[in-house]
Amino acid sequence: MVEIPKETPEHKHCMICGKSISVDKDFCSDKCRDEYNGIMKRRKRSNYIMIIVLIILMAVLFVPMLFQA
Ligand SMILES: [Zn+2]
Numbered sequence: 001m002v003e004i005p006k007e008t009p010e011h012k013h014c015m016i017c018g019k020s021i022s023v024d025k026d027f028c029s030d031k032c033r034d035e036y037n038g039i040m041k042r043r044k045r046s047n048y049i050m051i052i053v054l055i056i057l058m059a060v061l062f063v064p065m066l067f068q069a
Pocket of ligand 1: 014015016017018019027028029032
């Protein structure tokens with residue numbers, strides 16, 4: 001059996017650097033918050049690119065089919 005310590009203080013970890021932080025916070029510092037916001041912005045942009053690539057791919061696949069029919 002693995003012993004679970006009873007008095008673990010409630011805490012979270014900073015989503016960027018993994019430091020222990022209090023539960024009411026998401027990041028240990030403004031620097032980490034800024035970094036997170038930057039990552040999210042980049043992620044959103046790459047989602048748009050993915051969708052555009054998918055649309056182009058579909059067009060390339062289906063447009064010749066339409067002309068063949
Ligand atoms: Zn941090």
